[in-house]
Amino acid sequence: MALEHAILVSLLEKPGSGYELARRFERSIGYFWTATHQQIYRVLKRMETDGWVDVREVPQQGRPDKKEYSVAVLGRSALSSWLHEPIEPESVRHDLAVKIRGAAFDDPAALIHEVERHHQVHTDRLAHYLAGERRDFTGPEAPAALDAGQQLQHAVLRGGIAYERMTITWLEDVLDTLHALKPERT
Amino acid sequence: MALEHAILVSLLEKPGSGYELARRFERSIGYFWTATHQQIYRVLKRMETDGWVDVREVPQQGRPDKKEYSVAVLGRSALSSWLHEPIEPESVRHDLAVKIRGAAFDDPAALIHEVERHHQVHTDRLAHYLAGERRDFTGPEAPAALDAGQQLQHAVLRGGIAYERMTITWLEDVLDTLHALKPERT
DNA sequence: CTTGTCTATGCAACTCGTTGCATAGCAGGA
DNA sequence: TCCTGCTATGCAACGAGTTGCATAGACAAG
Numbered sequence: 001m002a003l004e005h006a007i008l009v010s011l012l013e014k015p016g017s018g019y020e021l022a023r024r025f026e027r028s029i030g031y032f033w034t035a036t037h038q039q040i041y042r043v044l045k046r047m048e049t050d051g052w053v054d055v056r057e058v059p060q061q062g063r064p065d066k067k068e069y070s071v072a073v074l075g076r077s078a079l080s081s082w083l084h085e086p087i088e089p090e091s092v093r094h095d096l097a098v099k100i101r102g103a104a105f106d107d108p109a110a111l112i113h114e115v116e117r118h119h120q121v122h123t124d125r126l127a128h129y130l131a132g133e134r135r136d137f138t139g140p141e142a143p144a145a146l147d148a149g150q151q152l153q154h155a156v157l158r159g160g161i162a163y164e165r166m167t168i169t170w171l172e173d174v175l176d177t178l179h180a181l182k183p184e185r186t
Numbered sequence: 187m188a189l190e191h192a193i194l195v196s197l198l199e200k201p202g203s204g205y206e207l208a209r210r211f212e213r214s215i216g217y218f219w220t221a222t223h224q225q226i227y228r229v230l231k232r233m234e235t236d237g238w239v240d241v242r243e244v245p246q247q248g249r250p251d252k253k254e255y256s257v258a259v260l261g262r263s264a265l266s267s268w269l270h271e272p273i274e275p276e277s278v279r280h281d282l283a284v285k286i287r288g289a290a291f292d293d294p295a296a297l298i299h300e301v302e303r304h305h306q307v308h309t310d311r312l313a314h315y316l317a318g319e320r321r322d323f324t325g326p327e328a329p330a331a332l333d334a335g336q337q338l339q340h341a342v343l344r345g346g347i348a349y350e351r352m353t354i355t356w357l358e359d360v361l362d363t364l365h366a367l368k369p370e371r372t
Numbered sequence: 373c374t375t376g377t378c379t380a381t382g383c384a385a386c387t388c389g390t391t392g393c394a395t396a397g398c399a400g401g402a
Numbered sequence: 403t404c405c406t407g408c409t410a411t412g413c414a415a416c417g418a419g420t421t422g423c424a425t426a427g428a429c430a431a432g
Contacts, residue, residue: 001388002281009288019410032283039389041412064397064410076291083292086300087281089307092349095188095273097218097342102195104335105262106269114272121275148367149290155363156283159356163278166352170345177341181334205380225419227382250380250427
């Protein structure tokens with residue numbers, strides 16, 4: 001599993017609490033990995049007992065205290081050895097594709113709304129990614145010279161952008177197919 | 187969960203045994219959903235007790251007997267109601283993206299091999315999909331007129347092709363980024 | 373005749389991930 | 403004052419998915 005490693009990467013980029021990690025996983029890390037706060041707390045606890053991360057109690061004003069985690073030496077070497085071992089190319093799990101094939105045995109026209117809804121979600125995500133790209137990498141506010149970490153983050157973000165663009169185009173293709181099918185079923 | 191529904195769709199397209207389903211999930215259905223035989227057998231058993239599928243013992247010659255499953259009335263209505271309820275747009279889980287961001291804290295050059303390996307796998311998958319498309323949809327052997335089911339299957343396959351093409355292009359982008367990074371770290 | 377491979381089904385144990393719920397401090401508004 | 407909402411952490415139970423192992427008939431190769 002890679003959640004531990006995703007957490008290590010995130011903590012290396014910036015130390016933080018479980019709560020903060022959960023919010024990062026809703027944002028930038030969430031572009032390519034998702035996790036709920038329960039999962040994160042559980043894994044953080046295990047990583048702590050394994051000595052992968054260090055904890056520091058941080059008293060706060062105006063809000064509850066937090067535990068700030070940072071990567072320990074053991075965690076860094078665990079990440080390093082994971083980086084050096086090969087992983088299986090991921091296999092997709094796409095509910096919507098199951099639905100599209102299933103629509104042949106039901107009413108294909110009823111799917112149009114659902115596909116349009118997904119189209120909208122992906123359009124919004126694309127806009128969100130592009131805004132992030134302008135802010136951090138290509139806009140006037142972006143740093144002139146990017147370090148290795150930033151260049152790699154940008155490459156990952158470009159992947160997210162390419163994914164959303166591809167998905168949007170495909171969903172339009174699916175919509176065309178559904179519309180072309182519709183008249184046949186009167 | 188959608189494994190039950192993926193099985194229903196597959197059985198509607200063609201009835202079959204758990205073993206046959208497992209092989210379909212390695213092939214065409216596997217383009218957008220994966221499952222091992224243990225998972226399939228377990229779910230099939232539950233679907234049988236729920237009355238979603240009918241079983242028929244089929245004696246065979248030259249090989250063990252099999253249980254052929256087909257979709258029952260209850261299964262059809264279960265699929266239908268699932269098709270009519272909205273699903274969450276999927277969130278991606280991309281180990282490789284975690285590795286790429288993590289590489290900033292290790293040796294980015296060490297990732298080049300891994301990315302090239304993934305590039306090869308996706309190139310092979312693309313070739314496999316394109317061969318399937320020619321065979322079933324666009325080649326001289328393909329049927330002249332496609333029914334609704336075939337048109338929707340083709341649309342899903344086009345999605346797989348678009349996904350592989352996008353991934354291949356992105357991995358080349360990542361490779362360029364890694365190569366450009368390399369000289370900086372001597 | 374033994375070994376390996378393919379078809380065919382299944383159990384048991386485990387890990388991963390989700391859902392529901394609980395607690396608690398603090399802030400702001402009705 | 404009470405209610406809502408945000409920060410912050412966590413338990414318990416369940417469901418989904420993986421891994422290892424077991425069984426068994428048939429066939430082909432050595």
